[in-house]
Each structure stands twice: as structure tokens, then as C-alpha cells.
Amino acid sequence: MTLSSVSEPDVSTEKFLRGKYAICGVGETTYRRGSNETTRSLATWAIKNAMDDAGMTADDVDGMLSYSGNDSTFSTFVAGDLGIRLNFYMDVHGGGSSTEALIGIAIGVIEAGMCKTVAIFRAMNGYSSVRIGGTGARSAVPINGDQIHHRAYGWQSAGQMFAPTFLRHMYDYGTTPEQVAAVKVAHSKHASNNPKAYYKTRYTVEDVVNSRIICKPLHLLDCCVETDNATCILVTRLDRARDCKNPPAVIQSVVGRCCKPRIDMHYQHGPISTVAGHYAKDLLWPNAGVGPEDIDVTGSYDAFTFTTMLQLEDYGFCKKGEGGDYVSSGIIELGGARPNNTSGGHLCEGYTHGMNMVIENTRQLRGQVDDSCPVGPDGKKQHTHEYSEGGCRQVKDVELTANLGWAMPGTGSAMVMAKDAR
């Protein structure tokens, strides 16, 4: 399979803030259904874990960013609980595609001298409170003005809203349900080696295409899981990150909420089987100074199996239209050339609106993925690189990762991270 052509990367000069900022700490709660606690409590749990991971205390964190959709707590409560005095905070509206976008904002505000270290969190009871699938509270809200053009037609949940893109890709390129089901097969394989994953069962292509239809072309097993959890990442300048407890994941390039034209209703501007990655790739790769062929591990958002495929295709990991071949070729599985979502992602590990995929790639770059491998005398995992069920999920010699975040077909975010060269 050949890679599609992307803009010629300029590797002769430092672009923008390439290699100057890093993720220095990551943390999460458990992934559950029925957390029995508030999003405020979940958020403090995840942030404390990230601070411990970085070896930081409340005095070391002075910035906070969060994202939510009328379903979460705010920075002010959480910072107060943890004894963090803020020099900067902002709580942003949004879901998927926010993680990378907020990392970009964090870099900007630190660069502006507004603060030194930013904790970015997403806390949600996505199963037991405001359900991510759109049933319950989300389906009961009054429908006003602009929303009438879709919600009045029973066109509301994420799956329903994205389906015309997914279906049209099948029509335009001959993509089959079996090819796309391979994404679930791969991610479930990865999750079976992830003690934290909500779903650890391995699935076959037949399991996926024989599961019940939610809305065509999506079967139940093409859709992500709904869970209760919080996640956090800490962003700081690279020199500061090097003083932290764990190796930094160095940020090479970031793209935030890059959009297709006519984002008020993106289906007006085709091809509708092309997603925002088509535009985002022209920022991501030149700014990173690398191309898709250089990437060792991908984190292509998996709200649905199709989402992963469409993004890998439009960011240039394969030619346009060959996404079905790419995801069903074994490349995206552990043991393949470029595994995707090695934690199991949203399809299996838990739903976090993108942040668990950045956490996973941070750990992949550290060589410290938390699988079931034994812990050595140095306190670190002794990875076997044996990917059978219940085994390892650390990829060998990870130098570069790419996260491809997704809000919807018309909006995406992305980030390239590197292992610290020092």
C-alpha cells in the first residue's frame, strides 16, 4: 500500500513551536458504568493521578482547561478542591476534537507568559448521567431554530448525524461493512491486553456485522462504548517537563478544530465522503516536519469504526478511497506496521472524547504502557512484545505518534508527538 502524497515537509527549520512543549503527566480514573460520584470528584481523581505521574504538586500547576457539553464540572471547583491557585483557566464547550485543540491553547497561553503548567481535563458520567449515545437527557431538550433542520427529522445522535458520510464512502469507493469491522477487531484485540478497558472481549468481523443495526451503516459493535470516567494531561515547556518523574512526550505539531467549508451544515460542500483531516493534514505534517510514513503508532478517534478509517485515509496514511483496505490489512493491529488505538480506544477502553488516546500515545512514547506484563526490579514493565490475549500492548521502539481527533465529519484536531531525543 502506498502512502498518498502530502505537502513536502520542511525539515530544515524549526516550525512554530515544534519540539518546545511536552506532555509531562497523564492520569485517569477507572472506566466504569455507574461511577456513583460527581464529575467534580472524578476530575480531581484524574488530575491528582496526572500530578503524581509527573511528580508535581498543586504548587506546580497554575493553569487549567476543560471541555464539556453541559455535562461536567468546571475548573474553578476542581482547582479549589486540589489546592491549585490558578493563573489561567478556561472551560470550553465541545466534545471530540477538543483534546488536541486545548493542548494547542495551553501551549499558546504558556508561551504568552500567562502560566507555566496547564492541567487539561475531561470529566463525564457518559453512561450514568448525560448519555453520550444521545438517549435520555440529550433527547429530551427542546428543539430551537437552527436545530429543527436536523433534530425534527430524528437526525440527532452522533451516529445518525455522521451516517451520510459513512454510507457515501461505501458508495463512492466500494468500502464494505467487513473491511470497516476490522477496526473493532483490532481495537478489541488491544483492549484484551488492557486491564483498565471496560470491554476486554476480542471480537471477530462476523461478530460485528452480525450485531444489530443501530442506524445503517452502523451495527452495535461499530459504535463506541458509553462510560463514566475522567482523564487529565499536563502540558508544560519541554525543559520543565524534563525535570518531571516520567519521560516527556514532546509535541511536534498540533491542529485544533480544523473545519471543512460550510461548517454550519458541512454536507453542503462535498465530497461528503471526505472529512476535515483533508484540510488538517496540510497543517499537521509540515509543522511536524514528518509525514504519515514516519509515524509508529496512531490514535485515530473511534467514536465509530468508520471514523478511524476516514481519518487515517484523509491524513494520508493510505490513498483516498483505500481506507477499507488499510484498516483490514493488519497494519493497524498490535504486531502490524502502525497500530492504532493500542488501549482499545473509545470502542473498547472507555469514552473520554479523545483524551485517553493521547494518554495512551504518551505512554507508548515512554515505553511504559500499563498492560499485564511483569514489573522488573527497576519498577518498570518488562514488555514482552507478545501480543496474544492478556499479554503485552507496548509497541517496540516508538519514536513518533499521531493523534487524529474527531468532532464530526466536518471538524477535526490532530497532534504529532515524539520521544524526547535527549
Add this chain to the structure above:
Amino acid sequence: MPISGEYMGMTLTIDDLDGENLDFFRYCSERDFRLQRGKQSGLLRYPPTTACPWTSDRESEWVSVEAKGTVHSYVEVHHPIQPAFKEKVPYMILLVDLDTQKGEPTADEALRVAGNLVTADGEFASPEMIKSVGIGTRVKMVFVDVTDEFALPQWTIDEDADQPDEPWRYPQE
């Protein structure tokens, strides 16, 4: 005055400041499908917006448009989200390329208008009718009243049009 009505168990409201949507849905209740046409560009747009997507021009006029077209893509819902749709499954949401302005101003652009597949009388389509519709099916607009001054545009099979031998449908029925 705002317009508000109950439809499929949902309260649909158009705020009194929302002139664009008030105009659009009022014309629909008069069985007149109108879209805004930008003064400078001369281009139609959907859904209603407050400026022209091609010129940023804020001046526009409402123009009657022939509401016929071809199914560009669709959703076939088997697991509903909104409670009242439970009785209607499976139901179909069509994304229809209007004949008017198709491929303008660039080849990949079209006025892609959403709506459910309904009968000529505006009732939700039967499972049998759904199975006859896919990408390529020719459809025409019908209107379903929400209140006296507010109707929703919907789509039905255009019986007078030349239909494809076999419209493209998702392979699993």
C-alpha cells in the same frame, strides 16, 4: 412572535428574533419552498443563514425553488433516540441534492436538503417503501404541518420521474 408547536413528541420553537428560520418555515406552511439568494453572488443557500457563504454578503432575498432532486446519501434508523420515533422505526433520513444549482459554484457543491422519507400524504414510509429507496432515487418535496404557520419539508418518491433500475442501498437488509 415566536412560533412553537408539538411534533413527534418534541417541542419545536422558532424564536421571535430568528427571522431567517421564521421566514423559511412560514413559506413551507404556504407550500412554497423558498431559499435565500445572495444579492451579490446570485447563489441560493441551505439551510437559512445570516450571510452568503460565498461572498459574506448580508443582503439576500427569498426565492421560490423547485423542490425536486436525487438522494445523495441517507440514514436508515433502526434504533431511535427520540422517544416518539420508536413507533416509526425503521425510518429514513434523506440527504437530497436539489436539481437547482447542483454542481455550483464548484463541482462538489449542491443544495443538500434533509428530510424524512414519507408517503405523498406525509406519513412516515413503510418498511417496503424504504427498501425501494437508496442513493440515486428521484424524490420530490411534500410538506407536513407542525402548526398553522409552520411546516416541515419532507421527501417522497417522485412517481413521475425516471427512476434508476436499482438505487444503491446498504448491502445488509
